[in-house]
Amino acid sequence: MTLTSASTNPAAPNVAIVQPSRLTLTLRYFRRNKGLAIGLGILLALALFTIIGLLVIDPKKAYPLSAALKQSPSLKYPFGTDFFGRDLLAAMVVGMWQTAFIGLLAGGIGTALGVVLGFLAAYFGGWVDGVIRTICQILTPIPVLLIQVVVAGSLDKRDVTIVTMAMIVAMLAWMGPTLVIRAQVLTLKERQFVAVAKLSGVSDMGIIFKEILPNLLPFIAAAFVGQVFGAVFASFYLAVLGLGPLREPLLGNIIWAAQSQGAFFNGWWWWPLEPAFAMILILGALALVNMGLDELANPRVRRTE
Amino acid sequence: MNIRIVARRLLFFVLVVWAASTIVFFIPRLSPRNAIRERFGELARTGGFSPADVEKLIASMQQQFGLDKPLLEQYWQYLGNILRMDFGYSLSRYPMTVTDVIAQSLPWTIGLLLVTTVISFVLGTILGAVAAWPKAPGWLRSTATPFILLTGVPPVIMGILLLFFIGFRLKWLPLGGAYSVGIVPTWSWSFFIDLMEHQILPALSLILGSVGGWVLSMRGMGITIQGEDYVNFAEHKGLTGRRIFRDYYLRNALLPQVTGLALALGTVVTSAVVVEGLFGLPGIGTALNLAIRANDFPVIYGIVLFITIAIALLMTLLEFVYPLLDPRIRAN
Numbered sequence: 146m147t148l149t150s151a152s153t154n155p156a157a158p159n160v161a162i163v164q165p166s167r168l169t170l171t172l173r174y175f176r177r178n179k180g181l182a183i184g185l186g187i188l189l190a191l192a193l194f195t196i197i198g199l200l201v202i203d204p205k206k207a208y209p210l211s212a213a214l215k216q217s218p219s220l221k222y223p224f225g226t227d228f229f230g231r232d233l234l235a236a237m238v239v240g241m242w243q244t245a246f247i248g249l250l251a252g253g254i255g256t257a258l259g260v261v262l263g264f265l266a267a268y269f270g271g272w273v274d275g276v277i278r279t280i281c282q283i284l285t286p287i288p289v290l291l292i293q294v295v296v297a298g299s300l301d302k303r304d305v306t307i308v309t310m311a312m313i314v315a316m317l318a319w320m321g322p323t324l325v326i327r328a329q330v331l332t333l334k335e336r337q338f339v340a341v342a343k344l345s346g347v348s349d350m351g352i353i354f355k356e357i358l359p360n361l362l363p364f365i366a367a368a369f370v371g372q373v374f375g376a377v378f379a380s381f382y383l384a385v386l387g388l389g390p391l392r393e394p395l396l397g398n399i400i401w402a403a404q405s406q407g408a409f410f411n412g413w414w415w416w417p418l419e420p421a422f423a424m425i426l427i428l429g430a431l432a433l434v435n436m437g438l439d440e441l442a443n444p445r446v447r448r449t450e
Numbered sequence: 451m452n453i454r455i456v457a458r459r460l461l462f463f464v465l466v467v468w469a470a471s472t473i474v475f476f477i478p479r480l481s482p483r484n485a486i487r488e489r490f491g492e493l494a495r496t497g498g499f500s501p502a503d504v505e506k507l508i509a510s511m512q513q514q515f516g517l518d519k520p521l522l523e524q525y526w527q528y529l530g531n532i533l534r535m536d537f538g539y540s541l542s543r544y545p546m547t548v549t550d551v552i553a554q555s556l557p558w559t560i561g562l563l564l565v566t567t568v569i570s571f572v573l574g575t576i577l578g579a580v581a582a583w584p585k586a587p588g589w590l591r592s593t594a595t596p597f598i599l600l601t602g603v604p605p606v607i608m609g610i611l612l613l614f615f616i617g618f619r620l621k622w623l624p625l626g627g628a629y630s631v632g633i634v635p636t637w638s639w640s641f642f643i644d645l646m647e648h649q650i651l652p653a654l655s656l657i658l659g660s661v662g663g664w665v666l667s668m669r670g671m672g673i674t675i676q677g678e679d680y681v682n683f684a685e686h687k688g689l690t691g692r693r694i695f696r697d698y699y700l701r702n703a704l705l706p707q708v709t710g711l712a713l714a715l716g717t718v719v720t721s722a723v724v725v726e727g728l729f730g731l732p733g734i735g736t737a738l739n740l741a742i743r744a745n746d747f748p749v750i751y752g753i754v755l756f757i758t759i760a761i762a763l764l765m766t767l768l769e770f771v772y773p774l775l776d777p778r779i780r781a782n
Binding site: 283286287288289295386387388400409410414418429432 | 610614618717719757
């Protein structure tokens with residue numbers, strides 16, 4: 146604002162050009178990158194719903210036999226209750242929290258594995274690169290979700306908890322980030338500033354952590370969001386198939402339970418519908434953030450419209 | 451395409467199948483869970499066998515399934531069985547083999563998958579091509595928008611929404627099953643209509659969310675191609691818009707779409723599996739669902755492996771189709 150007034154009003158030459166604050170710049174960037182802003186907004190709203198819910202609601206109500214059975218949404222039970230006597234409002238709050246937990250844990254592990262492996266492959270090259278790349282290529286066409294079905298199916302039902310669920314999901318999800326980080330490191334390590342650092346005697350570790358890693362951060366952030374999306378989706382998929390921790394009110398589990406009890410045939414429409422809407426919000430918001438971050442990380446693929 | 455490339459593709463296919471089989475073989479054996487013991491444990495609880503008899507049964511079953519041999523020997527035998535598409539016996543429907551279970555449910559899945567994939571691929575590609583084509587009428591270009599908004603909604607969730615709005619609220623279409631209860635399958639017109647009515651919602655839940663993806667990739671490709679010299683050249687040569695659209699623009703933009711189809715196969719099949727389960731169609735997905743509920747491990751592993759092999763095979767086949775579509779690849 147100051148800038149425009151200075152240029153249009155030559156009578157006031159002494160107006161200082163003020164550097165806009167960080168906040169203004171961020172807000173301006175959000176105005177250009179609307180997808181990122183909307184996605185973050187929805188995620189924030191969901192986080193608030195979960196946090197306030199966890200503070201206000203008794204989490205025990207999310208488990209069977211804690212409320213009246215099969216009540217449609219009313220003042221007492223805003224989201225209704227299900228066949229097993231769970232208050233669905235409480236179930237949604239706890240389920241949302243568990244979904245977020247699985248997503249962040251599995252996404253974090255998957256990204257960390259991908260970053261380390263991608264780094265090793267690209268930085269050291271040679272046979273290390275060959276082995277890692279070949280494994281990624283062979284594993285990529287195998288539908289990961291189905292392999293996860295095998296893993297989850299082999300476990301004792303009592304052993305399946307929220308944490309094992311996250312581990313199952315993370316175990317087979319590192320191939321994507323590995324290839325992305327590998328490609329980025331390959332281009333970065335040929336840049337001049339890395340050559341300069343090498344010539345001035347910086348050690349391998351110094352180059353990795355001080356020269357290359359900071360340049361990778363946007364890509365790591367984008368890969369992380371992608372991984373969280375994948376993890377949320379994979380855990381949802383397993384739970385819908387009945388391979389989740391059956392007692393927990395994970396969103397996929399609620400749908401699985403509703404489907405096994407023939408919820409629509411019996412007219413309990415709210416039961417499967419609520420987790421479905423929650424899932425749309427979570428996945429939609431994550432997809433928007435993911436696309437927005439891609440744009441932030443890769444200015445070259447910014448929209449040309 | 452020369453022999454070396456063909457050989458390399460085939461080798462890659464064999465490697466993928468081998469990797470998948472190995473994973474499916476070793477993961478269950480790393481777990482302390484014993485499928486046969488659990489199965490007969492259930493029977494013993496419900497059927498009143500004496501524990502000694504159950505132990506004998508388990509031992510004889512272990513022997514029959516070859517589970518008493520050393521692990522490596524089992525592994526070799528297993529790989530040989532996979533080559534012959536022999537996945538062993540189903541535990542919950544015992545005299546049936548896993549291959550029987552798959553063969554019984556496969557036609558349903560193939561029918562659903564073929565129809566939905568073709569519809570969403572063709573529809574998405576055409577809409578995407580039109581959306582990027584500046585001379586197309588405005589209303590036609592904007593038909594793609596609703597599909598783009600639905601991109602990425604998982605098919606199960608789409609299925610639940612469709613069930614609620616169309617099946618439950620409007621009562622236009624049935625809520626599930628392959629055909630109405632009480633109808634005997636016959637080769638009649640009325641049965642065919644009933645069958646189709648039950649297929650519409652599952653098909654829609656697979657189609658609606660996936661069209662947008664094809665639209666987006668095709669539109670991106672289309673925008674790039676419009677700037678190419680050969681399109682300009684065709685315009686200046688005075689070719690009709692229709693001819694440019696079909697021969698210069700569509701044909702070149704299609705190639706990445708076919709690659710995308712190969713990459714999407716895994717997602718398409720895995721999402722069909724859950725949708726079938728949701729609607730209770732008697733396909734592979736429902737067979738998997740039932741097997742998971744009944745702890746029928748050979749069926750679970752067999753189905754997973756079968757799907758993986760089928761996908762790898764289709765991907766390899768699609769790679770052999772490229773040269774037919776693209777003369778540039780043929781020349782190299």
